[in-house]
Every structure is written in structure tokens, then in C-alpha cells.
Amino acid sequence: MKDWKYNELFDAIQETFEELLVENRGYRYAIAKLADEFDNLGKIEDIIVDTAIGEIAIGHDKIFVGRSEGITKRLSMFNPQEVGNELTLEEIKDLSRRINTVIEGLKNTEVDYNPSAE
Numbered sequence: 001m002k003d004w005k006y007n008e009l010f011d012a013i014q015e016t017f018e019e020l021l022v023e024n025r026g027y028r029y030a031i032a033k034l035a036d037e038f039d040n041l042g043k044i045e046d047i048i049v050d051t052a053i054g055e056i057a058i059g060h061d062k063i064f065v066g067r068s069e070g071i072t073k074r075l076s077m078f079n080p081q082e083v084g085n086e087l088t089l090e091e092i093k094d095l096s097r098r099i100n101t102v103i104e105g106l107k108n109t110e111v112d113y114n115p116s117a118e
Helices: 006-021 026-035 042-057 067-075 090-109
Strands: 062-066 110-112
Touching: 006 026, 006 042, 006 090, 026 042, 026 062, 026 067, 042 067, 042 090, 062 067, 067 090, 067 110
Parallel strands: 062 110
Antiparallel strands: none
């Protein structure tokens, strides 16, 4: 991870989400904006971004179907052996646990077919 530390990226995403909520445009807008602002940071970073956004999403009543499917697909391909040189063993264990929680949570979160983030 070139520009971020593991927990720093999770914290930055959560902080940005909270700042976006202040704009009173709703959590769907905030999640869409997060996905845009934290896009293509790097292979491991993108996994962390999907995990953090997934954690936020499963805390709400609905998630856009495209976002849910995309996060689930990308996180399902996570291979802990591929990140051993960038994350500590403790970080890999934490990330794996969080990924599993997100994937299971998304299965139980109602999907919304309306693409509007407003």
C-alpha cells in the first residue's frame, strides 16, 4: 500500500462518508460519492475501499443492486496470499473477517433497482 496505511484508509472513508452526510443528500448519494472519490487507488486499496463501503452499506436498509453485485464480486475474488507483502498478518486476518461480514451482510440487505443516488 503505497499512499495509505491499513486503518488510515478505513478511517478516511468513514470520515468522508460522515462529511458527505452533512450535505443532506442521503446515504445513497454518500456511498456513490465514496465509490467515485476512492476509486483506483491500487489493488489492495480497492479491496479495502469495497470492504469499507460494504460495511457502511449493510448498515442501511437498501443498497443499489449494481453496487451490491460489484462489491460482492470483487470481494469474493480476494486472495489473502496475494497481499502478504503489503499487509501484516493481523491486517490480513482483520480484512478477511471484514470481507466475510460484508459478503454475508449484502446477502441480507435489500437491493434497490433505482440507479438514482438522490
